[in-house]
Amino acid sequence: MTQTNRQILLVEKPTGKLLPQNFKMAEAAIPEPKDGEVLVRVRYISLDAANRAWMHGATYRAAVEANTVMAGGGVAEVVSSNAPGFAPGDLVFGDTGWQEYAAVKAKTLVKVPHMEPMTHLLSVYGIAGLTAYFGLLEVGKPKSGDTVVVSAAAGSVGSIVGQIAKIKGCRVVGIAGGKDKCNWLVSELGFDAAVDYKSEPVFKALKAAAPNGIDVYFDNVGGDILEACLPQMNNGGRIACCGAVSQYDGAPSATGPRGVPGLIVVKRLIMQGFIVMDYYDQRQKAMADLQSWVKAGKLKVQEDIINGLENTPQALIGLLAGENRGKRMVKV
C-alpha cells in the first residue's frame, strides 16, 4: 500500500470546452477517517456527462470548486472505518472524487454487494441502469406498441433505455453519433432503427424512422435534438428529461428549443425531469428486473473501461465528445 494518495484536482472551472489543462495531478497524505467517516480505496470511477454540468453549478448538487479534488462517483473498498455499519472489505458506492483514497462521511455511502464483474455496479446495476429503468418506466411510461425515441442512445443510459423499451414491446429508435454506433444499436442491441445525427438531418431521418410519430422521447441531450423531436411527438406524448449534454460543455445556452411551450400545449405533452435518487425507494424491484433481464440475455451490458487514474480527465473529455459506447469508467 502506497503511503501517498494520488488525486486529480480541478484547477480552474472551464468557461468553454473542457480541456486537459483544467486538471492537474497532485499527491496528498492518505487521510485519516474522522468520527462518522470511512476511509475507502477507490476501485472504479464513474464518468458521467453530469460531471461537467456540476462545474456550472445550479444542478442537484453543490458546484465543484476550483483547486479541489474533482468530484465523481465511484465504487470503493472500505480500508478502515470510523462509523458504525462499515467494516474493512465492504464495498461501497459514493462520491469519492477522482483519487485513490478518500475519507467519506458514512451517511453519504451506499453499501453494494460484491459481484463479478464489479464494474456492473457502475453500469447496469448502478446509476446508469437505474436512471434508464426509472426514467423510462416511471416518467416515460411507454405502452406496448408505442414508439420510443432515445438520444445519446449508445451511451450508458441510452443503451439500456432502448433495450428496456424493446423488452416492453415498443418500437425503438436511437439517436447517436456515427455509423458504427448506429449499426451497433440495431444489430447488437436490437433497436428497430437508429439516426446518425452526425451524418443525417435529424428531423427528416427521425420522420422516416418513426413514421407513426413519437410517443415517448427519452431526452439525454436537449438542444437541437429535443427541438427536432418536439414537432414529431404524438398527442399526449411524454418527454422524460434526463439530461442536456448538448448544453454542458461550454457556456450555458441563451435560448431553449423552439416549440416550447406552443407544441406542449397543442399536443398535450408532458415534459418531466427526474433524478434517479427520487426513486430509490423502488430500487429493489428495479434491481430484480434488471438482473433477470441480464441473466435472460435480453439486456446486454456494454462497458468502456479506461485504465489509470491519470487518464480520468481525458476520459471525461472524450465522453463529452461522444467517444464512448456504453458505460465509461476508470479503473484506478
Add this chain to the structure above:
Amino acid sequence: MTQTNRQILLVEKPTGKLLPQNFKMAEAAIPEPKDGEVLVRVRYISLDAANRAWMHGATYRAAVEANTVMAGGGVAEVVSSNAPGFAPGDLVFGDTGWQEYAAVKAKTLVKVPHMEPMTHLLSVYGIAGLTAYFGLLEVGKPKSGDTVVVSAAAGSVGSIVGQIAKIKGCRVVGIAGGKDKCNWLVSELGFDAAVDYKSEPVFKALKAAAPNGIDVYFDNVGGDILEACLPQMNNGGRIACCGAVSQYDGAPSATGPRGVPGLIVVKRLIMQGFIVMDYYDQRQKAMADLQSWVKAGKLKVQEDIINGLENTPQALIGLLAGENRGKRMVKV
C-alpha cells in the same frame, strides 16, 4: 328578422401583427340547414387569444383559411333544426364563426342551459372557466400552502385560476400588464400580489412576490415570462401549459425559453400541456364547483362585452394587446 347574414371574413392571413385590414364585412343569404345541421342565430361571440393561433395552423384544430368566415366559438339560439335533439329556442355553444347566422353540424354543438346572464355561458361556465378549473386542479395540482403564479392574470382564464387557487388555500401571484390590472387583482380578486410586466423587471419582481419560490406556474403566455419563472420553480414544481399568447401575434418564434430542458431536469419539474376538451367527462363536477363558488361570492366573474358584430376584429386585436379585463366577448 333580416334576410341577410352579416359575416366577417378573414381576407388574408396576417404575417405580423393582426390588423383591421386582415378582415372585411360581407353579406350572404341565411343558409338552409342540411341534413344533420342546425341553423342558429349567434348571440355572443367568444374572443380568445387562441383565435390568433388558429391563423398559424398547427394547433388542435384546422387552420383558419383566408377568404372564409373567421372561426370562433359562440353562444347561439336554434332557429330551425334538421337534426334530432335540437329544437327552435334551444341554446347551444359551438364554432359558429363571426357571423349572425350559421348552419352548424349538430354533432359539433353542445346544448347549454338558459341562464341569466347568458354571458356567463362564455365566461365562468364556458371554456374560460373550465380551462381555469381543469388546468389548475388537474394539471397544476396545487396543495394548500403552495405558491401559485399565473400569467395573463387579468384575462378570462387567469382571473379565474387565481381565484380558484385562493379558494384552495394557496398564495397567489398574478402577472399582468399595467398598474390598474395589478391593483384590481389584489384589491378586488384577492390575489396576494401582482407583478406588472409592463413596468417592472419580471424576474426580480417575482422573486419579491414569491419569496419561497413557485410551486405551480399556470402559463398563458410562454416566452420571456415562462423563462423568468423557470429558475424560480421549486423542486417538483408543475407548469400547466395553457397557452403561449406572447407567441401568437406575429411570426412563430425561432427559439424557446432558456432553461429547457436543463432546469426541468435539475428541479424535477413537470411541464404539461392540456386542452380543456380532454376533461369534458368531468364537466359536471366542475360546473357544480364553479356555481357554488360564484353563489358563495368566492369567485367573481368579470366580463368585457363589446357591442356589434362589426367590432369583432378590433375586439380581438385589442385582446391580443391585453386591453381586456376578464372574459371579452361580442354581443351580436
